[in-house]
Amino acid sequence: MAEKRKSHLVSERVSELPHSIFARLANLVGKGVISLGPGEPDFATPKHICNAAKKALDEGYTHYPPTTGYPDLLEALGKKLKAKNGIRADDPQTQICVTCGSTESLLLSMFTAVDPTEAVLVPDPGYMAYGPMIEMVDAEPVTYELHDDDGFQIDTDAMKKRIKPKTVGIILNNPSNPTGTVLKRSVLEEIADIAVDNNLMIISDEAYEDFTFGGAEHTSIGSFNGMEDYVVTNFSFSKSYAMAGWRVGYAVGPSSFIETMSKDHLYTSIASPALSQRAAIAAVTGPHACVEGMAREYERRRDFMLKRLNEISCLEVKVKPEGAFYVFPRIHSFGKMNSEQFSLWLLKEAKVVTIPGSEFGQMGEGFLRLSYATDMKSIASAMDRLEKLLGKK
């Protein structure tokens, strides 16, 4: 036998994947600790959605659903995409694929768009799953940098310079985790041109579409004329409807792309669960006051957190977040702590969980992510603790 890799057990691919700090932090969360770490809504799923799942159970929805999703769910999503996002999925049955959360639809998008050794542009700082997902399809993530000086908008000239012959795609996250940035229409228009000029597929992650604040408007790049063949957009029920535990999301794009994606879906999980899909129909076709209510509560918390952070030493919010449920302040620490050390120090000394910016890429170094997907009382106590430890400005 020829010599093999180190372990017969574990591939080199996965042994190189990063261990998320979330797991480490979760172990440290003890009594009396307040977490500003959450990446999911603190709200429970609205009652009418839960009731739809119970009804579906009574109706016997316990068998395999279709791989792309129940036809009536696809139909309802087609209407929503047109009315709300301006994305024309004229044939929802072939242009939409329902998945186990937008996590699965993002990974399936990579599988469908990217071959081994090819490259995909990813935001830095950006959601920490993009890089590992691209590595899972044996391709190369290439970062484009975001700066708070630019309001964390995308510098399209700099982005162009990152394109190599092997580049086949661009990941956009709008609104952004971790920065809370809502991408401007003018920036998206420039990116659309870059995609067409360079024959690139845009993989747009719009999981936070429903949470924008202060009049900021969420624009789907997939709604632009001429972009029909260049964009796959990934949406989620997890954030909008507080349905993280249900694992239901979806991708919309050109039929040829989605039909290929759904072949792959047979080999990742077969389908999003039957009950989750039936609940999703109730969510998308039912009353939307619950979504609007959550959005306004997030905005109230954002405003409060920003006000308090502006009074606390060491932390500087240069960019007012306009979406998602995160604030991403710069750290001006006294010593030489990096963001991970600073975050662990806050946990130890103030008993407040934060996520170090370095978790979101090299450009995240020197920042912290604070989530306000937790109740106002906890946010207020956390701010008190941080202020006590770090001092007032």
Place this chain on the structure above:
Amino acid sequence: MAEKRKSHLVSERVSELPHSIFARLANLVGKGVISLGPGEPDFATPKHICNAAKKALDEGYTHYPPTTGYPDLLEALGKKLKAKNGIRADDPQTQICVTCGSTESLLLSMFTAVDPTEAVLVPDPGYMAYGPMIEMVDAEPVTYELHDDDGFQIDTDAMKKRIKPKTVGIILNNPSNPTGTVLKRSVLEEIADIAVDNNLMIISDEAYEDFTFGGAEHTSIGSFNGMEDYVVTNFSFSKSYAMAGWRVGYAVGPSSFIETMSKDHLYTSIASPALSQRAAIAAVTGPHACVEGMAREYERRRDFMLKRLNEISCLEVKVKPEGAFYVFPRIHSFGKMNSEQFSLWLLKEAKVVTIPGSEFGQMGEGFLRLSYATDMKSIASAMDRLEKLLGKK
């Protein structure tokens, strides 16, 4: 820009994936057609399991579950594995990962065990997802042949000859889809030796563990002494508890393997749905008469189908299936039809859906898969129709 692949949309990887005939057949299933195609139980999920999901909803289980699974589910699975399968998962919290069905756990097993360009042995005929899954991780499926002359048991001498320097794993399916074969203990012992001698990881798919007939006993290769570091076993709730629509399964193996697998799980779907996991606890800890009841009903149908098939011309069951819910007869057709043509002809002339054996690999050519996961009345009518078309022996 350098020249790129044909389409900017779709990777070469996925454009090479096979289109399943299931989709094509599904479109042909019209009024009056009886399907012997099903790959899932016709039974509904038992009531006590559905009720557990409703209770979980009332208790607020709508948030992200832990990636590897709820601790109490892992604990319950650890006990089940020890008592039923003889697999010692002494630390269930690190040795078990709950997934969106065993489909996801199989794919995650490939991701974890296999690097690009490496090779994995797969059964032929075998479940049609194995090859594409291996191709999704950019590795090479290499078949080992199964023959009805050997009762579709594995010829371990032939298997050894298929091992190349790049081979890192063996997929076993026990009981087998499509042949219904339950692997003998003596054969499994020989395969265990092959794995250890050649430093290979065994990826065992035991989704049909609960359905064995006529006294045949299901043996988990992961229960053998000395195999602790050489086996990852994949189980499913879909078949045993008629829970296909819930998407819940699990993998058990060495801690180092499972911990790495669960890192990947964050990027495939994050976790199996909360409700599905709570329902799974009720399934695994609750009364098992329902499972035994389904197994005995499948056995009754198997016996009936075998009796009828033995009287029908053109179809020969050389190997009495001892597990799963399939019969895999040889076709002795009048003309020169291959199995796909024969299957389509049966659909057209007898209005009976069958799956051509060629769907399960080259060695499946000349066979048909008939599922008895449908009610007895439909099976009887289907047999009448086949007998009318094909004649009596």
